Amino acid sequence: MTFENNPPIFSTDEELIKSLQQNNAHKRRAEEELFNRYAYFIKDGMNRYSLPEEEAFDAYSDTILQTIDNINRNLFEKRSSLKTYLYRIFNNKCVDLIRKKTTNKNSIHQTSSISDMLLMIADSAKTVIQQLIEKTDLDILKNKMKELGENCRNLLAMFADGYNDKEIAALMEYKTADVVKTSRLRCLDKLRQLYNNKKD
Amino acid sequence: MDNMEYIDDFFKGLPTDEQKQQFEQRIINDISFAEEVAFYVSATGAIKEQLTQEKKMQFRRIYKEQQKVIPITKQPVKKIVRYLAAASLVATVLLSTWLLSGDKTTPAQLANQYIQQNFQTLNVTMSGRQDSLQSGLILFNSGNLKDALVRFENIIKKDPANYLANKYAGIISLRLEYYDKALEYFTVMEADTTLFSNHGKFYKAVTLLKRNENGDKESAKMLLIEVKEHEMEGSKKAAEWLKVLNK
Numbered sequence: 131m132t133f134e135n136n137p138p139i140f141s142t143d144e145e146l147i148k149s150l151q152q153n154n155a156h157k158r159r160a161e162e163e164l165f166n167r168y169a170y171f172i173k174d175g176m177n178r179y180s181l182p183e184e185e186a187f188d189a190y191s192d193t194i195l196q197t198i199d200n201i202n203r204n205l206f207e208k209r210s211s212l213k214t215y216l217y218r219i220f221n222n223k224c225v226d227l228i229r230k231k232t233t234n235k236n237s238i239h240q241t242s243s244i245s246d247m248l249l250m251i252a253d254s255a256k257t258v259i260q261q262l263i264e265k266t267d268l269d270i271l272k273n274k275m276k277e278l279g280e281n282c283r284n285l286l287a288m289f290a291d292g293y294n295d296k297e298i299a300a301l302m303e304y305k306t307a308d309v310v311k312t313s314r315l316r317c318l319d320k321l322r323q324l325y326n327n328k329k330d
Numbered sequence: 331m332d333n334m335e336y337i338d339d340f341f342k343g344l345p346t347d348e349q350k351q352q353f354e355q356r357i358i359n360d361i362s363f364a365e366e367v368a369f370y371v372s373a374t375g376a377i378k379e380q381l382t383q384e385k386k387m388q389f390r391r392i393y394k395e396q397q398k399v400i401p402i403t404k405q406p407v408k409k410i411v412r413y414l415a416a417a418s419l420v421a422t423v424l425l426s427t428w429l430l431s432g433d434k435t436t437p438a439q440l441a442n443q444y445i446q447q448n449f450q451t452l453n454v455t456m457s458g459r460q461d462s463l464q465s466g467l468i469l470f471n472s473g474n475l476k477d478a479l480v481r482f483e484n485i486i487k488k489d490p491a492n493y494l495a496n497k498y499a500g501i502i503s504l505r506l507e508y509y510d511k512a513l514e515y516f517t518v519m520e521a522d523t524t525l526f527s528n529h530g531k532f533y534k535a536v537t538l539l540k541r542n543e544n545g546d547k548e549s550a551k552m553l554l555i556e557v558k559e560h561e562m563e564g565s566k567k568a569a570e571w572l573k574v575l576n577k
Binding site for chain 2: 155158159161162165166169172187188191194195247248250251252254255258259262263266268271272275280284286287289290291301302303311315318319321322325
């Protein structure tokens with residue numbers, strides 16, 4: 131293993147996009163590079179829309195996270211430069227903030243990941259699941275996550291970040307993708323037990 | 331567990347129409363299965379949301395660090411003309427101030443800039459071998475600084491002179507502003523004379539500049555002079571900084 135302190139240079143959009151799509155040790159750095167590259171939008175949001183710095187920062191960080199998500203799901207079609215694409219999303223988010231349409235900014239990603247999964251199910255079954263999800267106490271669930279061990283938390287977080295079992299096995303100390311899958315599902319099962327015990 | 335695997339396979343894969351129908355029928359006819367599906371979907375959403383929050387926190391840290399080093403100055407093109415007159419006035423005032431009082435770059439600013447550029451994420455080039463150093467680096471790069479530090483400190487307990495573990499533990503301690511710890515780790519790192527390349531002395535200077543307590547600037551300067559004169563790792567930066575610090 132070698133170790134470098136100097137970050138890799140993503141000089142073009144293409145290089146940056148490629149790094150964001152690859153689930154390896156460079157991914158997090160590419161995300162931070164994307165954040166850094168256009169961080170001056172925050173100031174722009176403050177000037178153009180008279181937003182407080184905190185709200186402009188939220189709009190910008192949500193923009194970055196949405197863009198990363200879109201790139202990973204191949205929704206960024208490269209019809210414009212990355213900067214133009216980001217700026218459009220950022221402006222929309224600033225306008226949403228002003229119009230008070232965004233009532234809970236932090237729930238954007240959760241909503242999209244849940245609704246994405248439910249898209250796979252027909253309406254009759256979807257309604258059953260939606261009703262059950264509404265009964266779930268997300269605060270308790272999040273608190274219970276803290277009681278999981280460090281390995282479990284990392285495993286579940288990497289999976290949620292889009293890494294597949296094979297990629298997780300390559301990055302963490304697991305022999306095979308099957309071992310990762312078994313461990314991951316055990317962690318999820320443990321979380322369910324913790325959640326159910328607390329509820330009872 | 332069996333149901334969990336079935337549910338996991340369903341959402342990860344590309345189920346056929348027949349598999350979809352079977353899955354949906356089980357949801358409708360078997361309430362305990364439906365509860366497991368709902369839990370899987372809720373938990374996945376909650377984990378993703380938590381991850382999103384962690385990433386936002388990391389962005390916030392980066393943004394705050396940037397603000398300390400270089401306040402954002404880029405303006406939208408349309409507003410440039412409006413600010414041009416004011417900017418030239420400010421520039422004149424700043425230039426006069428600089429000419430009268432010299433460069434005001436503080437030791438902590440130099441250190442902050444270096445930390446921002448070099449210690450935000452640490453790059454791992456993978457080999458086939460998986461070890462604790464590597465998992466510590468993964469934790470560091472995912473923003474879990476405290477967990478990463480514990481990982482490297484465990485390695486140091488077993489192998490106190492481990493150069494890389496001391497180096498990473500020092501860097502993380504510096505990021506967490508545990509300056510005394512950072513200095514200890516970099517001292518161990520510096521003591522390793524078997525290596526051709528050793529940043530230990532230079533990193534100690536960075537730590538002292540960042541801490542910037544009484545006498546730290548002078549101690550850092552002495553270290554930087556040594557680094558420069560003996561052409562150690564960081565000598566170019568040391569020469570650059572000495573010019574600034576001697577103003």
